[in-house]
Amino acid sequence: MNRRNAMKIAAGAMIGGGAGLISLTQAFKPEPLPEKPAQKLEPGENATNWQYAQLDPTESGQIAYHQYSVGSCMYATFYGVASQIAAKLGEPYASFPFDMMKYGHGGVGGFGTLCGALNGGAALIGLFVSDKKTRDSMINDLFQWYENSQLPVFKPKKAVMNYTPASSVSHSTLCHASTANWGKASGFKIDSDERKERCRRLTGEVAAKVTTSLNAFFNHNYVTVYQNNENAGTCLTCHGEKGKLNNISGQMNCNSCHTKSLAHEVFGDIHYKYME
Template identity: 40%
Template structure:
């Protein structure tokens, strides 16, 4: 494949070992900035790779995935953090490895007690297990456990922290698999 500048680009793209804590913090901050879980996770992963590796990651604007926030606006389907993570995984792995890592991500997501990430200067939050990859169930279960309403500032904070947890998991798995 040739990019717009005539450079050869082979897929999967070259992966460089990343710091899971840095990816988590970036995913959290990016989700908060745009109130978009899909963007937050994609920017936390692809944006980080753009800084560490450069080309071709620097040609991929994380905004392209923003339409998947909240499980696709108005639908609450698959969690946007998963979609952002899947995009990053797909850029750096062959199809067989994608299948393996995406399956691991889905199983982990359904069983993980979100959110574990605690930003500097903030307190832990109530956690819950989604038992589903759907935004509707993930948020709904957390709202029941916490007593907060959907779309509340607290829910948005929870989702930003969830993005951090997802980004950390993905970087840990990519580091183990590819480096």
């Protein structure tokens, strides 16, 4: 059967009614990517020469929460962890240029891209984990946790603002999408003090999460959690490196920016079936 005949069949199914169309699209649906099993990650030899020290995640979160007003989300997340190691181990951490992390505010210079708290968290993992695959797996876990969890739930010991933010699922690692989704859930504007308190607590949350992950990793107890992304995996079946289109590289939730058109829903799988 060629592509033209396939389109004729699809058109006939549309005329015949929704049930026939649904059956047809299911018949042409490509095989999904195989699921990846959970994997235990081991430290191995650290080529970065930056030593990690076991920390209290709660303390990391509290420090990050209060440092938010100093340098915003990325700086505060990084400082919440690295400053404690500097206090324990001294140099070279004591001379670390923490101010360099201030660029990450508002999704990098206010540009609305990667959430600064995640940027700081990924920087911490990058500092201590030298193996690329291991590092990427840990960052993937952190980012998918952020995408899929109701956040923030972090509670500061001494709150800057007498307000407990509503929690929401960001469905995205992007600052502008994450804050917009929270705004829909809470009813507050992006420039409100309430939104700032939400991001302040989210920063504490991420710092605590990264500390928990690094503690487990260097205690030889780290097992991957989010090795599969159902949303991205569906798209990557066709658009990823193993698909015919091979035009997308990524793991983030696609639906934060992209939605399927009616034409894609109806003809996408059929068209893909007969692509060269």
